Amino acid sequence: MTLDGIDRVAVLGAGNMGHGISEVAALAGYDVTMRDVEAEIVDEGYDEIVWSVEKLAESGQIEDAPGDVLARIDTTTDLAAAVADADVVIEVVPEDMAIKREVFAEIDEHAPADAILASNTSSLSVSDIAAATDRPERVVGTHFFNPPVKMDLVEVIYGAETTDETAETAYAFCESLGKTPIYVEKDVHRFVVNNVLGPFIDEPNWMVSKGEATIREADAAMVHRRGYPMGPFELLDMTGIEISHHIREAGGIEIPPLMAEKVAAGDYGQKTGKGYYDYENGDGVDYEAGDGEGFDAFRVEATIINEAAHLIGDGVATADAVDTGMTLGTGWPDGPCERGDDIGLDTVLEKLRDLHDEYGAERYEPAPYLVELVEDGRTSHAAGAGFHEY
Incomplete structure (x- = not known):
């Protein structure tokens, strides 16, 4: 299967992500079948597409007439019918491995032999999902970001048996949707963006848990001093603290006490009040610019840069892919590799070693690749090379 052979896309799921991906595919000219388990869910998803397409047309953001876009979308509750003639199947069901494996086994039974089978999972193992089929080489992760119509990034994730042909065709397909894909070349928990985002969230939680900072200090410093679009605690309140807690728990990642306390109390953020x-x-989010003057923002950024170095050194992604993922996927002003090169990787390494000496925590252990870069003299813009060449 190559990009030229893709005409029909099946999207299994009609919730926010499912109907968003369906809309994006139809806008790009593909015929789409959107499926969910209940007719009511499918109808609600389709109505959301109608509303969105009409708004895009009113604002002059699309050239096609709304009716032409909508004519490309069929709906059904029958999975077998949805995938029967699909060239690409994109699964968008809940983040539950048992459910995903069940769905992929059924897809495998009914989809054409040469179809690409993609999962929109944001953290689960693509390899484990693929193992539910008799064609794991044709299974790939395509992690779209929410909302798909507005967000440009897609992570294209290799499973253990995904072929280059499958991944490259999925990559080209995402580009044909007007998206910017990045390769995640190894199937690691949380992939690229959520892994690098982890220390941005976790380190301030550890600092507040230990009484070394306040919530408002952390948010104010990261936004007003360092230029991030949202503070870590503000972001968690918006997305749901329990979601981040669940992802860390599933990945065996140590959870900061403050985060655990919030989840135990049922205080998940905006959704619970x-x-x-x-x-x-x-007053809700009420930090002010001056609140963050005493906060050690470099401590947070050093752990972010270290996580990026782990991913690159382990062959999960390139420095360019990491930086593209973080700027497009999270709205960060620059990527962690670019920021590390700006700060100086030797300075970052010294900070991590000091933190490791003081706390002994594994998260401060410098990534071997970061140590290698510093030892090779690849430390910064000024040195001519760091993560990137200058």
Whole structure:
């Protein structure tokens, strides 16, 4: 299967991500079948597409008439019918391995032999999902970001048996949707963006848990001093603290006490009225620019840069892919590799070693690749090379 052979796309799921991916594919000119388990869910998803396409047309963001786009979308509750003539199948069911494996086994039974089978999983093992089929070489991860219509990034993830042909065709398909894909070349938990985002969230949680900072100090410093679009606690309150907790628990990642306390109390963020900030009886997110003056933002950024070095050194992604993923996937002003080269990787390494000496925590252990870069003199823009060549 090559890009030229793709005409029909089946999207299994009609929720926010499912109907968003269906819309993106139809906008790009593909025929789409959107399927979910209940007609009501399918109808609601289709209505959301109608609303969105009409808004895009009103604002002049698309050339096709809304009716032409919508004519490319069929809907059904029958999985076998949805995938029967699909060239690409994109699974968008809940983040539960048992459910995904069940769905992929059924896809395998009914989809054409040469179809590409893709999962929109944001953290689960593509290899384990693929093992539910008799064609794991044709299974690939395509992690779209929410909302798919607006977000440009897609992570294209190799499973253990995914062939280059499958991954390259999935990559080209994502480009044909107007997206910017990056390769995740090894099937690691949380892939690229969520792995690098991890220390941005976790390190401030550890610092506040230990009484070394406050929530408002951390958010104010990372936004107003370092230029991130949202503070770590503000971000968690918006996305749901319990989701991040679950992902860390599933990956065997040590959970900061403060995060665990919030989840145990049922304080998940905006959705429950209270998280790190109080949205019911308080002012919600209320940090101010001056609140972050005493916060050690470099401590957070050093752990972020170290995580990027782990991924690159382990062959999961390139420095360019990491930086592209973080700028497009999270809205960061620059990627961690570029920022590390700007700060100086020798300075980052010294900071990590100091933190490791002080706390002894594994998360401060410098990545071997970071040590290698420094030892090779690849430390910064000024040196002519770091993660990147200058």
